[in-house]
Amino acid sequence: MQPKVSVIVPVYNVERFLPRCLDSIVGQTLRDLEIICVDDGSPDRSIDILNRYAAQDDRIRVISQENRGLGGARNRGFDAATGEFILYVDSDDWIDPDYCEKLYAAAVGAGADVACCSIRKIRPSHEKWTIRFDRTEEVADVRSKFAVCHCPPDFYVMNKLLRREMLLRLELRFREHAYYEDVEYLMRVLGEGGRLVTVPDTAYRYVVNGASITKSTQTPKKQHDRYLAHKAFVAYADAHGIRLGKRYRSITRRFWTLGGLTLLKIKECDGWETWRLFDLIPVFFKRKNDGN
Structure with a gap:
């Protein structure tokens, strides 16, 4: 039976953050999930953590590959996914307990290809809302979708539930071995996908990790x-x-x-x-x- 949501978690060198991320996913109020974790050649003990969680929850599937970057790990997870909707969660972040349930209900209720929620950005010294929705809003025209999602400058794919059929139709792939791969992917989701609905009262928790791919030294x-x-x-x-x-x-x-x-x-x-x-x-x- 097709799961409602496929949660794709790319994993690289995040053993310190990974348990919190996985706990937030396996504890979702929406139980009809498949959780696809892609170990992208991580040099630390992340694979041991993944295998331990997979042994405790049969919804978790672990895939290992040689390093292909964040985009490559997401693509591999998407290729394995069977859910009605796709959700990308980065492995140093976490999501609210009702996150999947609220986004799924909003997308289905609105007949939307995309359900979008708030982002709470978390730094060691403080937290703040990067994007915050206080009401449900449905938009269909291209300019309105970009404006509602704060694009530019906020090209976040992680706070969006995406209809899998739409991604297949658009033949969307992340650029591999590349940084800032979210920009081109999201611009096509918003520009060529269908209706978008905003979802208040639940949030994606984005951790600003100094060792992360985009936050480390600008080469x-x-x-x-x-x-x-x-x-x-x-x-x-x-x-x-x-x-x-x-x-x-x-x-x-x-x-x-x-x-x-x-x-x-x-x-x-x-x-x-x-x-x-x-x-x-x-x-x-x-x-x-x-x-x-």
Whole structure:
């Protein structure tokens, strides 16, 4: 029998956080779940934790693979999923006990492809709401869906329940061995999927982990992947009539820092490239050659 929700958990080097994440999933008030945990070549003892939980709950399936990055782990989990809806939960985060039940009921009740809930961002020193919905709202047109989901700047796939049939129809895949893979994936979900419904009174708990993939040191590859993702979104927005202010049309191509201070940043906007000293003082302009 098809489960209502497939929960996909990509796992890499998170043994300190993993039990809390798994406890929040196996304790859901909606019991009709399959829980697919993808060990992405994790070098720590995460696989031992996964196997222990799988031995205690037959809804948990553990898949191991060589490292393919967050996108690759999510893709592998999706390929194994059979649920009516898909839910991605990162392994250092956790979800409220009624999270799946409320999102599933909202999606089915609205006939929606996407159910979206609030995000509570948790840092060692404080917590705050990154996205908060205080009422149920149904939206169907593209611009409204992007606006309701705060995109840009908040390209989060984790706080959204996604209809599996919609993902199959769109042939959606995350980019593998890439950072900021959520941007291109989510822009197509919102741009080409169907109705979206917001869900108040439950939340995704997003832990700001300094050792996580995107929060660790900004390497040239991370900068380049972020540039490509942002550039793809601006082009997508233009093609679909989504109006972006200059703040979101301005794409950072590269930056250099010293001791936490930005020394130089190269930005692109509407065909022009600008070099900015300390990210404040324009020191060089040139017309962009789109061969890059």
